[in-house]
Amino acid sequence: MDDTISAIATALGVGSIGVIRLSGPDSLAIADRIFTGREKPGKDNARKLLYGHILDRKGQPIDEVLAVYMPGPHSYTGEDVCEIQCHGGRQALQEILSLTYQAGARPAEPGEFTKRAFLNGRLDLAEAESVMDIINAKSRQALVAANRGHEGGLSRKVRELRKKLRDLVVQLEAAIDYPEEDIEEVTYDRAAEVLAEGQAAVARLVRQGSAGRILREGLRTAIVGRPNVGKSSLLNSLLQADRAIVSNIPGTTRDIIEEQMTIGGILLVLTDTAGLRDTEDLVEKIGVERSRAALEDAQLALVVLDGSQPLSGEDRELLRSLKDRKKLILVNKSDLPQMLDTEGLQREYGRSDVIVLSVKTGEGMEQVEQWLREFVYGEGSDSESSSMTQNARQQDLLEKALRSLEDALEGARQHLPYDCLTIDLTQTLHDLGEITGEDVPDEIIDEIFAQFCVGK
Ligand SMILES: Nc1nc2c(ncn2[C@@H]2O[C@H](COP(=O)(O)OP(=O)(O)OP(=O)(O)O)[C@@H](O)[C@H]2O)c(=O)[nH]1
Ligand SMILES: [Mg+2]
Incomplete structure (x- = not known):
């Protein structure tokens, strides 16, 4: 990304501090232009909080601030990032934000920081989406589940599965290109085995996803x-x-x-x-x-x-x-x-x-709580370890993947021609790839990040 974006990262309204965030190649130059202090942010004091002031164009102080420079690629977005912490009033934040615009930044779109993190390979798509789940979490369990997604819980499972299925496609294609009668039976059995494992894994994710949905909403x-x-x-x-x-x-x-x-x-x-x-x-x-x-x-x-x-x-x-x-x-x-x-x-x-x-006396209320937990997580399950944070998009893709996987499994059991299996499997691979963002159209990426807040 060759331009530099800027936004208020904290909630609008009155708070003790507010944060303005810059990301892109000119972050440092822009911060340098508007910040005065004994030390200016630069390569030598990267990741160090610097005390100073933001002055307006006439040299009048707008606010007393702390500034920090985080050079890419080791930053949230993977680009050069500067953050300015000022007092959390609307006026100070707005004025500093406009100064960053005047100094060369452009207003960030909703979710654009996280989108850049995704495009720069810092996060995959599912991990990026869980950032919003963390922000929106309204209960402890939702937060735990969102964090698991953010750490790549879902992504890892999807990637492992994709790899196994891709290997299978390669084997099937080899068998199509070099048919040898005597390995055919073995391959069908092996295919059915891999597919049944995959089917079970996706079915488990789909089940956990319904619990995740309840956690979120x-x-x-x-x-x-x-x-x-x-x-x-x-x-x-x-x-x-x-x-x-x-x-x-x-x-x-x-x-x-x-x-x-x-x-x-x-x-x-x-x-x-x-x-x-x-x-x-x-x-x-x-x-x-x-x-x-x-x-x-x-x-x-x-x-x-x-x-x-x-x-x-x-x-x-x-x-x-x-x-x-x-x-x-x-x-x-x-x-x-x-x-x-x-x-x-x-x-x-x-x-x-x-x-x-x-x-009136409280008798039985604990049992009600226990019943509700079991209702959400399914009997005997360890709630915290099984809750996932799939959103509607991911859940939908998992369900689609499950259907094509079931078709492929059925095909393998019935010894249908290999091409039939690879057609279903290609669909499965595509749907799974859309979850992590490895195989996803740009419009969908734009749509996803448009749902984020500005400044994230
Ligand atoms: N003894 C006893 N009385 C209760 C208990 N729970 C509620 N009550 C009483 O039952 C009456 C009705 O309680 P509400 O909670 O208003 O009942 P409701 O079902 O909301 O009634 P509606 O709004 O009219 O449909 C009140 O006088 C409560 O104090 C209980 O566990 N034991
Ligand atoms: Mg009532």
């Missing part, structure tokens, strides 16, 4: 049930805040209340809803409609029942309507004498998917 969870069973109490208890109004009057909650929270490191996008019942009250009716819409949209339903009362017709109807949906049944108010046939419910819906709890 949160699990959309609706709290539903009859009026007065304790839905809003549950929300408040999970949030550890008095968010929703709780009262002993059925029909207290009318509107949808949405809150985000983490539980066991998992981000939940939680909605408390109006109690489901037939009602003549117009406002409540609208609330009930909204509850049904929220339920429709949710990936998981927390069905709250009142354990101090027998199961009602409405409860049964709700459970029936959620027959094929992911749900956790919570029998609340365990501190009161129990009237509900919990064992019957457990027989019908599975022992592990029915939890008896009391929001």
Whole structure:
């Protein structure tokens, strides 16, 4: 890249410090032009923080700053980079930024620093994308997963797999070019073996990717049930805040209340809803409609029942309507004498998917947390080591790769002509290569980095 870009790298708004970042061949010259101090940034004091001032064109100080020069290729972008730390007010940042423009830099596009890092081979595409996942991480687990992606967790697996499949293509092509009857059987078996291994590996990544998606975007969870069973109490208890109004009057909650929270490191996008019942009250009716819409949209339903009362017709109807949906049944108010046939419910819906709890005393809340963890990560899995950070694009490519790989495997088992296998495999290699950026059109690269923030 032969031009030099500049941007504010810190969040807009008031903060104690702000950072302006320059990258490109003229970084040092531009910093030199606008920075005054006892020592000027240069080769001799690379990577050292220098104290000084930024002066405007009339020599008036704009701000007191620290500046650092990081020569390429050992910098974030792989190019010469200069960073100026000033006070984090809008005005100082904007004025220093315009000075860098006047001194020869051009405004950086969103994600352009990271794009340069990618184009200079500092990061592959999947690693670069995970930079945004780190920035956007809203829970501990999402952060762990994003860091794994950034360190090349996904890239490494994809590259290994690509290498094995490429070797196989080479062997198959050799067999096409030099057909020898006696090695044919062996090659089919060997091909099927390699393909089955690859298929299993990609299938595992696809599974882990769904968990990763939940980590990034949160699990959309609706709290539903009859009026007065304790839905809003549950929300408040999970949030550890008095968010929703709780009262002993059925029909207290009318509107949808949405809150985000983490539980066991998992981000939940939680909605408390109006109690489901037939009602003549117009406002409540609208609330009930909204509850049904929220339920429709949710990936998981927390069905709250009142354990101090027998199961009602409405409860049964709700459970029936959620027959094929992911749900956790919570029998609340365990501190009161129990009237509900919990064992019957457990027989019908599975022992592990029915939890008896009391929001009032906190009994059973830990079990809820444990259930949610298992729901996200799959039973018995070690959450931290299996979570991946695939984004929708990567997940989509993995799913495509899986399909062509399955076709190739089927082909090998049926002893189809080698060309058929190599056609499928070429497709797989292409899709996998698009993940790491080894085989990806420029438009897609531009599209990816356009989603980044300016200054990253
Ligand atoms: N004893 C006991 N009472 C509870 C428990 N959880 C909630 N309650 C009470 O049940 C009543 C209803 O609680 P809410 O949380 O408002 O119920 P809701 O399901 O949100 O009701 P609607 O908004 O009307 O649909 C309140 O008086 C709560 O204090 C519990 O575990 N034990
Ligand atoms: Mg409520």
